[in-house]
Every structure is written in structure tokens, then in C-alpha cells.
Amino acid sequence: MLPRGARGVRLTGRGPRPAAARQPARARRGRRHLRRLPLARLLDAEGRGVDTHAAVPRRLRPASRGHARPRAGDRDRQPGGGGAARPRAEGRRRPAAVAPPATGLSGARHTGALLPARLHGRGLLPARLHGRGLLAVTAAAFAGRVAYVLTLAHHDPTGGDALYYHLQANLLARGHGFIHPYVWELHHRAVASAVHPPLFPLVLAVASVFGGTSFLAHKLLACAIGAATVAVAGLLGREVAGPRAGVVAAVLAAVYPNLWAVDGILMPETLYALVIGLVLLAAYRFGRRPTLATAGAVGAAVGLAVLTRGEAIFLVVLLALPLAALRGWRWLPAMVAATALVLTPWTVRNLVRFDKPVLVSNNSGEVLAVANCPGAYHGPLLGFWDLRCLATAHPRGDESDRAAFWRGRGLTYARHHAGRLPVVIGARLGRMWELYRPLQNTHLDSIEGRRLDVARAGLASFYLLAAFAVGGVVVLRRRRVLLVPLLSMPALAAATAVYAYGATRFRMPAEVTIVVLAAAAVDAVIERAR
Numbered sequence: 001m002l003p004r005g006a007r008g009v010r011l012t013g014r015g016p017r018p019a020a021a022r023q024p025a026r027a028r029r030g031r032r033h034l035r036r037l038p039l040a041r042l043l044d045a046e047g048r049g050v051d052t053h054a055a056v057p058r059r060l061r062p063a064s065r066g067h068a069r070p071r072a073g074d075r076d077r078q079p080g081g082g083g084a085a086r087p088r089a090e091g092r093r094r095p096a097a098v099a100p101p102a103t104g105l106s107g108a109r110h111t112g113a114l115l116p117a118r119l120h121g122r123g124l125l126p127a128r129l130h131g132r133g134l135l136a137v138t139a140a141a142f143a144g145r146v147a148y149v150l151t152l153a154h155h156d157p158t159g160g161d162a163l164y165y166h167l168q169a170n171l172l173a174r175g176h177g178f179i180h181p182y183v184w185e186l187h188h189r190a191v192a193s194a195v196h197p198p199l200f201p202l203v204l205a206v207a208s209v210f211g212g213t214s215f216l217a218h219k220l221l222a223c224a225i226g227a228a229t230v231a232v233a234g235l236l237g238r239e240v241a242g243p244r245a246g247v248v249a250a251v252l253a254a255v256y257p258n259l260w261a262v263d264g265i266l267m268p269e270t271l272y273a274l275v276i277g278l279v280l281l282a283a284y285r286f287g288r289r290p291t292l293a294t295a296g297a298v299g300a301a302v303g304l305a306v307l308t309r310g311e312a313i314f315l316v317v318l319l320a321l322p323l324a325a326l327r328g329w330r331w332l333p334a335m336v337a338a339t340a341l342v343l344t345p346w347t348v349r350n351l352v353r354f355d356k357p358v359l360v361s362n363n364s365g366e367v368l369a370v371a372n373c374p375g376a377y378h379g380p381l382l383g384f385w386d387l388r389c390l391a392t393a394h395p396r397g398d399e400s401d402r403a404a405f406w407r408g409r410g411l412t413y414a415r416h417h418a419g420r421l422p423v424v425i426g427a428r429l430g431r432m433w434e435l436y437r438p439l440q441n442t443h444l445d446s447i448e449g450r451r452l453d454v455a456r457a458g459l460a461s462f463y464l465l466a467a468f469a470v471g472g473v474v475v476l477r478r479r480r481v482l483l484v485p486l487l488s489m490p491a492l493a494a495a496t497a498v499y500a501y502g503a504t505r506f507r508m509p510a511e512v513t514i515v516v517l518a519a520a521a522v523d524a525v526i527e528r529a530r
Contacts, residue, residue, distance in 0.1 A: 130243035134234040134250050141254035142227035145263050149219045153264025156215040157449055161196065162266040166218055168193075168201040173208030178349075180399075192353040193399060195363050198346055199275075199307040200268035219263065222270045226263040229270075230254045232277035233515055239284045240481050241472075241520040248526075249519035256465065257458035258504065258511050265449035268308055269508040275305045276312075276489060276509045280516075283319060283485035290327045292334055298323065299335035303342025310360040311496045312509075318495070319488040326484065354400035365403030366390065368410030371501040377420050383427025383436060384444060385501045431502025432493060434462055445504050458504070465518045472517030475524045489513040 157163045167181030176184070178201075180193035207213075207221045230253040237249025253259055262269045279301040286294035298320060305312035316339060324332035343360070350358035367385070370376065375386025395405035414421065430436025442455035476483060489509035496506045 130238065130246060133247040134231060137234065137247065137250040137254055138227050138231045141230040141250075141260075142223055144254065145223035145226050145260050146220065148260060149216070149223060149264045152451055152454065153219070153449075155449075157266060160448065161268075162449060164196065165201050165204060165266055165268070166215060169204035169218065170208045170213050172201060172205035173213070191398075194350050194354070194358055194361050195399065196268070197307050197310055197361050199304065200271050203271060204266075215266070218266055222263045222266060225270050225274055226260055229259065229274040229277055229512075232274060232281065233512065236277055236280050236284070236512075237516050237519045239281065240476060240486070240516060241479075241523055244526065245519045245523035248522050249516050252465065252515045252519055252522075253512075256511070256515060257454055257461050258507075259515070261450050261454045261458055262505060262508075267448060267505060269505045272305065272308045272312075272508050273512055275301065275308050276512050279305055279315065279319070280485050280489070280512065283323060284482070286323060286331075287327065287482050287485070290331055295331040295334040296338040299338025300342050302335070303339040306339070306343060306360060307346060310364060311499065311506075312492070313360070314492050314495045315488065318491045319485060322484045322488070326482075350400075355398055356400035356404050358400050358403075362399040362403040365405070365407035365410070367500050368414075369406035370410075372410040372414045372417075376501065377417060377424050380440070383424060383429075383431045383502050425498050428497040428500075428502040429494060432497040432507055434459060436502070441502075441504060448505065450504075455504070462514075465514050468518035468521040469514045470517075471521035471524070472519070475520050476517070486513045486516060 157166070164181055167185065168178065171177075171179060171181055171184060176190060178193055178198060179190045180195070183189055183191045183193075203225070204218050204221060207217045212218065212221065230250050233253035234246045234250030236246075238246030241249075259273060262273075279298070282294065282297040282301045286298050302312065302315045302320065305315060316336065320332060320335040320339075324335065347359055350360075354362075370385040370387055370389050373386055373389035375381050375388060376384060390406070393405070393409070395402045397405075427436050431441055434441065438459055439456075442452060442459055445455040446452055473483065473487075476486075490513060493507045493510040497503075500506065
């Protein structure tokens with residue numbers, strides 16, 4: 001019998017500290033025993049509706065409510081103590097230590113939500129060990145990325161998007177606002193620009209404000225962002241498959257070339273991967289506990305993703321809509337409103353600055369033009385883009401006018417060659433998933449500054465992790481884990497390929513999902529081997 005007022009060890013991981021904390025030795029023994037319990041026993045018991053209270057040894061079980069010693073307040077109401085004690089209701093009652101049954105968003109009962117975080121998943125790992133392991137992996141990931149920047153990626157970009165981001169970040173730090181850096185450098189004229197979304201140069205400007213105006217300083221900041229992505233991948237892996245899978249996900253994110261290669265070329269996918277991880281974390285926390293705050297967090301995270309790469313606006317349909325359908329349509333307005341709130345300042349600025357409406361960026365017009373022209377519909381660049389298509393005209397006006405011109409030209413070409421679109425879209429998707437001319441794709445990646453050997457290492461790693469990711473889908477499906485958020489990211493990558501063209505860096509949202517799913521599969525293999 002436990003001491004008076006003791007309620008034993010709670011299995012829900014929620015609520016105030018149990019009264020058994022007054023007996024630290026016994027409480028510690030109970031916690032140690034729970035960590036050693038085969039989790040399959042607990043999960044199977046929950047799945048059959050059996051009380052997990054029975055999984056704890058009798059000597060460590062909470063005191064039965066029907067036989068608990070009276071508390072001090074009860075003794076005062078005993079006969080002769082100033083009042084009659086209120087009789088307790090008889091019958092079966094749910095033990096305080098057992099959480100109420102939970103169901104997944106699809107309506108199917110899943111056991112993952114019934115256990116505290118340290119017991120979640122198939123591998124038992126104390127929370128403190130998970131935290132230390134995640135911290136160690138994150139530190140190693142940062143060190144590895146810095147070494148990569150100082151050795152293999154030490155060359156500075158001489159043009160393209162990377163130079164644009166670098167120069168614009170420095171102009172922001174000097175108070176010039178979002179102006180076109182090339183026009184400023186060549187003609188010293190301040191011309192409003194929204195060629196790209198604002199978040200990545202805005203983050204780089206933080207380093208510039210503190211004196212880090214060089215390419216190296218911006219690359220080191222990108223390394224820190226990449227290390228943060230590793231930590232978020234670990235938290236996401238823990239969220240969906242348990243602490244051990246979280247550490248595995250962090251390790252995979254740390255060594256996966258397609259994640260760290262972009263840190264050395266100053267492309268926005270570095271930040272995009274981090275924001276996508278935050279979107280997924282917010283989505284799973286909303287799925288576990290739908291509230292106005294968690295719904296708003298999903299919408300705000302989607303807004304940040306859109307401010308990093310414009311095609312993330314598809315997540316409103318691919319992620320927010322399915323979550324609302326599963327959890328209740330009343331949450332959809334909160335998600336959409338939060339996304340709109342994040343986008344409003346930038347969109348209002350664009351409406352004021354340009355002749356034509358611009359939601360996020362102006363480069364979508366040129367993208368449609370170079371992806372829908374003869375060079376991208378036929379020949380060796382099928383499914384990719386051909387920059388020579390922009391040399392056929394010289395539109396006038398501001399950025400929005402030129403973007404509208406190129407957008408119209410690209411859409412017109414696509415309409416006039418609609419019979420070719422199935423082949424072109426198939427090639428775009430094939431390039432996205434490395435099923436069409438994968439070796440050529442590694443050479444095309446070098447256009448953006450990626451080394452050929454790094455690109456080929458990323459290709460081999462992608463095939464390996466993708467195979468494990470398929471197994472991860474099976475594992476999480478059997479555990480009744482919600483897959484909608486994770487699978488929305490490959491859908492986003494595919495939508496980007498259909499809309500624009502197939503490229504390795506456009507696959508970044510799916511890379512985060514692939515790492516987490518592969519970690520779930522590896523964790524299942526480890527558990528099976530034990």
C-alpha cells in the first residue's frame with residue numbers, strides 16, 4: 001500500500017505532479033520500470049481496450065480508489081470529527097493513471113497519442129538522452145556544414161540568384177529596402193524589386209547588420225540555419241515515431257547531401273527546409289490538440305514558407321484543407337487568416353510599389369516563360385528550362401509589367417502546344433524524382449553552384465532514403481499515425497514540378513519528409529533486431 005494520498009505514477013504525461021513525488025525513491029523505481037517495459041505490451045493492451053494499469057507490477061501500482069486511506073479532509077468528516085463523510089460511489093471507474101481513448105484524425109483509433117512522449121514510438125529512450133543526443137547531432141551537423149563551406153564550397157557566386165540574395169541582404173542592412181541589387185550596382189538607382197520572396201535575404205541581412213557582409217559570413221549563417229533544420233527534423237521524428245526515431249532522423253538530416261549542399265551556395269532552400277519542418281511540427285501538434293492557437297500556428301508557418309518560396313501557397317490546399325476536413329471545418333478560417341496575416345505586409349507593399357498586382361514575387365512570369373518554350377518541350381532539356389527563351393523579346397515597364405508579359409507568353413505557348421503537355425509534365429515529374437535523366441540532372445545542378453561530386457552523392461543518397469521512406473509509410477500506417485502532413489510535402493514538390501519544371505532543389509519539402517519517414521523505418525528495423 002502506498003502512503004496516504006499517493007496516486008502512483010501517471011501514464012498520461014499530463015497534469016500536475018503526482019502525489020507519489022513525495023516518495024522519490026519509489027517514484028523513481030516506478031519510472032525506471034516503465035522505461036524497461038516492452039512498449040508493444042502497452043500498445044497491444046491499449047489497442048484491445050485493456051487497462052495498462054495491469055502492466056505495472058502490483059507493488060508499484062497506484063493505490064486503488066476503493067481502498068485508499070482517507071485523507072486529512074476525510075478524517076475531519078468522520079463520525080465524531082465534525083461531520084459525516086460522503087460515501088464514495090461504487091462500481092468500476094477508470095483509473096486516474098489511464099488516459100482516455102484517443103482517435104486519429106482519420107477517425108481510426110491510434111495508440112501513439114495515449115502514451116507520454118518518452119514512451120511514444122517503438123523505442124524507449126529517456127527524454128534527457130534524446131535531448132542530449134539531439135544536441136550532439138545538431139552540433140556535429142553545424143561543424144560538418146562549416147567544414148563543407150570552408151573546403152568544397154569556398155567559391156563565391158558571380159551571378160544568378162545567389163549573388164542577388166547576397167547583395168540585397170547587404171542593401172537591406174544599409175537601409176535601402178528591397179531594391180534591385182543589380183540595378184543599384186550598375187546604375188546606382190534605387191528601383192523597387194520583388195523578383196524573389198523577401199524572407200531569405202531578410203534573414204541574411206541579420207548577419208550584415210552585425211558586420212557579416214561577406215559571402216563567407218552569409219554562408220556560415222546558412223550553416224546555422226541548416227543545423228537548426230537538423231534539430232527540427234529530430235523533433236519531428238520524435239513527434240511521429242518516438243525519441244529514438246527522432247535521433248535517427250537528426251542523424252540522417254545531418255549527413256544527407258541534398259540538405260547540406262544548399263548551405264554552401266546561398267539558395268533559399270536552406271531556409272525553406274527549416275520552415276517546412278516547422279510547418280510539419282505545427283501540423284502534428286494541431287492534429288493532436290486542435291485549438292485556435294495551434295490552427296493559427298499552422299497558418300502562420302505556411303505564411304513564412306510562402307515568404308521563402310512562393311509555391312508554398314499550394315499548402316493551403318494540400319495541407320490546411322485536409323487537416324480542416326479531418327479535424328473540423330471551423331479551423332480552416334483560422335489557418336487561412338493566419339497565413340493572410342503573415343503575407344499582408346509584403347503584399348500591400350507590392351500593391352503600392354508596382355503597376356500590376358503582385359502577391360509574393362515577380363519571377364513566376366519568367367519561370368513560366370523559360371519552362372514553356374521549344375527548348376523545354378523538345379530535345380535534351382525536356383522537362384527543364386531554357387534561358388535562351390528570354391532572349392526573344394525585351395518587354396518594357398516595371399517588374400510587374402515584364403512579369404505579366406513573360407507569364408502571358410509562357411501560358412500562350414503551353415495552350416498552343418497542349419498536346420505535348422503530358423510528355424512535358426511527365427518529364428518534369430521524372431526529373432523531380434530522379435526517374436528521367438538523373439545523371440544529366442546532376443550536371444544541371446551545377447548551374448546553381450552545386451559541385452558535381454556532391455550532386456552525385458545526393459542522387460545515390462536519395463535513392464537509398466526514398467526506399468526506406470516507403471517502408472516508413474508502411475510502419476507509420478500500421479501504427480495509425482496521421483500521414484497527411486508528411487505526404488503533403490511530396491505533393492507540394494510534385495505540384496511545383498507540374499507548374500514550373502523539374503529540379504533537385506524544388507524537391508526540398510519532400511526531402512524533409514523523406515528523412516523523417518526513413519528514420520521511422522530504420523527505427524522499426526532496430527526494434528525488430530532487438
